[in-house]
Amino acid sequence: MALSHSWGGHQAAKTVKSNLVARCAGFPLSELPSTFQDAIAVAVELEIRYIWIDSLCIVQDDRDDWKREAAKMGDVYLHSYLTIAATRAANSEAGFLGPRRFTQAVKLPDALSDTLSDTLSGVHHPPVRNIYACQRRSFSDDVDDGPLSQRAWVLQERVLSPRTLHFTERQVYWECWQYHQGEDLECQYLGVMKKDAYPVALSPSSLLREDITPGSELPQGWWYMSSEYTGCGLTFQADKLVAISGVVQKLGSRLNITYMKGVWKEFLHRSVLWSARTEDLEYLPLVEAPSWSWASRKGPINYMQLYDYKPMPQFAICETAPPGLFLIHAMLATLSANLRIGDVRWSDPARDPIAFPPELDYFATRYRVVQDHKGDIVGWITLDSRIESRTDFSHLFWVLVAKSSHSHSHEGLGATVSTVSN
Template identity: 30%
Template structure:
């Protein structure tokens, strides 16, 4: 991918959007990893972990654990998913790993606000995102137990099978394996997946996803056409547009030659893609009600860069009349704390 695809440049976020902290996992089999401040880093490569926290709170960075993590912690003391992520990062020959719960101070509101504000850039700047797709919590690990034998398929055919061949086509293959997995039901993960350049999904098998290719252990070169998601879907189009926006210098965002700008700096297709994404996102689960808009801030930033528009309480300012035309498809609960005015879709769960 790094040699032959257009996913590779640039691999690093701007200095202002570089993670403040990274875990140094080393390049060998050292049992100790350390938390490092990146103030003196020169855009070193890193990998991100996308995971479910679950009902049990994993080890986190806070005022009490900061000194111990900076000094060094035994990998064996980490939750299983974190341990596996360390192994994969080392196998990729990359020294640094970013995990939200260990790289953002969880008991410091100001630190969390700063780091969450550019989290989209953190995932976009990573060489790759490791996705714990089927793990329901941090103890689930990346690697699934699977049988050595595949269940047989019975097909009743009314033709001469000796002169023909049959293929067992699984409808919704990618959707069932990835989209409907526990990880991708989480709201924060919607943004992580959209902005990551490359993703390794650890599920019933290993899946690969980048801007130009999707593959898995069953189809290591590329998924067949029937297994691929619809390239014309609004969700796929949004991911493609975010990729191009990320590679476009901000100084060129409003030039007439920019592929995502019309004369008014607007692109209806981008907004339509956003609307489809928003509808799916609104069904995702949040641990903290107040994160509804924060969890998609990175995507809103990218679209704002391309259009010159501004997201106001979840609605685009330039299209405020159209954006007000939303309705609930099913009964919805109200958040425990106020987070948006009642005219915004973000005001309901």
């Protein structure tokens, strides 16, 4: 079994070089924090002999061991019998098997209880002594919006696990690739199932097949999942690409495609066309990702919707020597003299279903309109954070990335573009 949990900042119970020998020799269960003890209690109850806990199974101050084992984490969860998700535990000390906050329940009158009991007895149900009515719980509220799901490392743990038990404040939920269910047996209003939220190409039934499917289109669910990941928290920002590497490795192997510092080589135009969902994104130099990759920034991003766009054939990215340096080959464009860029606006699809522009219809996103000399809107633009406050755009250039499939040849400058400054 594997444990999915939040470190919650300081993690006292971990394996380091100085206690590795003692760890291997055996140590008292009482030395472990409550969350770990609870996970072991579940394993014992289910008669599972082995459990994998990251802070114990990886030598935390051995960089080589950490890099080697972190690269295998995708396989750990993919091949686990069951993943225990300590969804309610804010840290390793909190535990997840303690008292629960039950939804307020109301005991039905005896007469109604007797009637229901008689009805149930007719379908071979044992006699019912008391019946209570309670508020319906939501898998989406308890799990998807729970504190554990806001952690970046947890996303790949949840996606790759064949089956998971989520221990929340109110009840336990089961989740696999075909179904999810709570203790209350509520079968409606649970939320979006795993097979509908994430790429099915990442399911065990797909990943454990020996054949590969080169040339396949990248699943639409990847872009949603990747955007969701950018909004999750990390204790160490340098782990931004590492924490999702298990999912990337599996998807890359499945489709025979290459991931380069946050972008798919075979789907470059979609990978680099993203915009910030917040006012500003902090630059992360330790990630060592190029500025056009979402991985170079801290904060949530939104991939643009490109259903009717085709890549520009001149756009390409290549890695040079030494490794980690990238060159962009593309056509450049600049703003026409009779056009101007307006003030910052926010698209809000939740409140305005016809919000302009349609390419930003997934999340509320910052953008500016492009207007002609009459003031008519002829396009839109999102700017890099570092030039957001600029008012002079006479030396602003674009790399042409994709073009509308419905555009005529002379409308090339109306293409969706990625912005760079000189």
